[in-house]
Amino acid sequence: MSAASSASTPVPAWLVRPADANELVAEVWPGSARRDDDGAVTVGGVSAVALAEQYGTPLYVLDEDDVRLRARRTLAAFQSAASRHGVSARVYYAGKAFLSTEVVRWVADEGLAVDVCTGGELAIAMAAGADPARLGFHGNNKSVAELERAVEVGIGSIVIDSLVEVERLAAIVAGRDTVQPVLIRVNSGVHAETHDFLATAHEDQKFGFTLADAPAVAARIREIEGLRLVGLHCHIGSQIFGTAGFAESASRLVALHADLLAGGDLPVLNLGGGFGIAYTSADVTTPIEDLATGIVEAVARECGARDIPIPNLAFEPGRSIVGPAGVTLYTVGTTKPVALAASATRLYVSVDGGMSDNARPSLYGAQYSARIASRESIAEPALVRVVGKHCESGDIVVDAEYLPADVEPGDLLAVPATGAYCFSLSNNYNYVPRPPVIAVRAGEARVIVRGETIDDLLARDCGVTALTNEGIA
Template identity: 55%
Template sequence: MRAHEAGALHADGYGGPPQWLPYPGDVNALLPQLWPVSARRENGRLNVGGVDMVALAQEFGTPAYVIDELDFRQRAAAFRDDFSAPFKARGGGVDVYYAGKAFLCTQVARWVMDEGLMLDVCSGGELAVAQRVGFPGERVEMHGNNKSAAEIEAALAYGVGRIVADSFDEIARIAAIARDRGVVAPVMLRITVGVEAHTHEYIATAHEDQKFGFSLNSGQAERAVQAVLAEPDAMQLVGLHSHIGSQIFDVAGFEVAAARLLRLHAHIAERYGQVLEHLDLGGGFGIAYTSENTPATAADLGAGMAAIVERECAAAGVAMPRISIEPGRAIVGSSTFTLYEVGTVKEVDLDGGMRRRYVSVDGGMSDNVRTALYGADYSCTTVNRESQAGPALARVVGKHCESGDIVVMDEYLPADLHPGDLLAVPGTGAYCRALSNQYNHIPRPPVVAVRDGNARVIVRRESVEDILALDVD
């Protein structure tokens, strides 16, 4: 992790720019892969969804998350259609579950529902969002590694399509609640397949030493199968699930995961006479945060994974089950960016005659904690004007009382950047609002949707009164 609680001088990369960050020929240029497809400069100012961002900042204030509705819908449709097409050509089917943990609010849930996707939720709160908009229960998957009795009861009462069981305690809890309600719970088992995708250790989720799922290598997975099958009046085993990590750019890891899951799938059919309908390969598809990243398209991911599943099914001697995937970041991540206003620009002297330029904005780790938490990289650009000055290496930081409060570790920004300028950080749709907090009692920003030249608030800005309303005097 490059952010360090003892201060920026302790971080990796101290000194000059990282090797992957190129010196820009035009400091005002937008890299298309980082932005919603509608993003462009008009008279030097950033325009997205037909809306001028300077005008949006004046109307709604900063910081603010801005989401391009049509871009979100187009990315959702690409997984629904382009990803699924190679499976359909092979006689298989795909269910696309939008991973609500990336970012969820009632309006986004409606967009997901409109586009014909399923919805993956992992808490009672996320399930409540689905309920509020009338999301069909059979299109909802309930996830989470420690679901409470109340959450399981709510899921069964709502008639969710499946509950992903994560532990033996949870299997027993689901069975007991289902019996009390007189229903049969549709259950999938989350299997730890021993595949570790190339990602940060905090978001890698398929190696053995972690909290999720039943280990395949230790025999836990088969014991979990037996535990569910032993309760036919309370649970129905409908499939197997795995998730190998996040921010993944190729399908190589899915190949090993699919092979191991399908061997278990075939074993269950042969030994227990249960042909499971579903195989969930999870999500974790990456997006471009910087020029270093080159994400695959939904069509390319679908073609690669369909070929893998077809080949591994043939090797295991089983028919192709219905495949599920869970994109979240890959749909909402690049559809959204964060607007900030510059408050201060400060130059500090470093060892060896070097200098660091710190650009402080009016947000920070309260609206994007990922840089401090994961050492995540971001890019940014000016919004309100096109500069004629040359590039200057800068570090964009927040306003919180924390040395690790860094938004963008390294970026070339105009040398004439000054207080009052507006900056936009792309790729903040996934996990930024979801992980937001009230550090230093700073209210969380609004989410503003843009489309066809119109802007509207879909999550209002939090107020100090909202924060104080929780205090009990």
């Protein structure tokens, strides 16, 4: 079937029929992913078959070395780009992408700071032993309790998102022998070319202040003795390829930065994250070194045009560090061919997970890839849709993919690029327990987040009074 889409064919224009439906496209999979002599996919030197046998499925698998390598490479790229202009760069790992104590330790080991946006994320970072001075706190509705805890532990910076928050912080720092550094989140008006729900810098949305409103906010912060305004922050969206959006946003932020210098120093400009990754073979990513160079040079140009010093820079990647390192394993339960037209058939492949472990396709229409992970096949590629077990027609894991036509119940299926936002958005819809997270490295596997059991789900139901081996007594 042609890859060109039409009204009568289910094949999207970007999806190309592969010559080999067993191939692991390097850009999409963790760097360690390959097939062993038996044809099984291995990650971090550990076989998918062995992982499924030991831990069951669905199963989140995270390549520790891949996460560490991407963290190191990202930090080096931005520090190098900044140093060429005589300033420093700090890289925060955006914890919302995936957070556990182990991942906090990995990125901290590699020199990254950590960005959190709730009291729970702050608690995880602190439990991991993170230096609170190297934490940043985001969020559009930080509670008084969350802000009190952040100030109490000595958090490095708080990103201000509303005037209500300014006054909450003013009350918290009053009478304390401390000065809390803060940044102002600003909407630059640049709308990244991405899904509407992922774009977070256009003005009609919940985050931050407009460029016009920010000066008044800055003036109020500077009136408060226990607060120190250290800079501006902007995040233009997620899953962004290229530097054009960042450059345009930087030009507007630098103009505001220059105006605010009249009221005092602003040593930091935080340009957020949102760097895109490859989910399918059609995605062409931008090397992080090119992104870093392009973004920093844009800031330098704008500062030069205004004859002001370049501030120190900060960035907040999450998906680009942890996303490609993750693979989710499923077991195929049923397969079912569905005739769509006289010349078009789609094979529905149902797996034992779905929108409870990966909500992104349902939320955003996100595209993913898939491969049989337990074996290789010489069967011709067949068009498939991988779906979950939930009672929703929108419970789609992979909307369109080519798998060997002999995919069958009992096969292991691997979906790559699931390290970001899958675990973070996981849920118990239809009372499905959330899967464990397994870290792999150098041929060894270990649990870093315990999976849930049916007993865990029942334990939260106050109407359950007793349990037997069969379930509810």
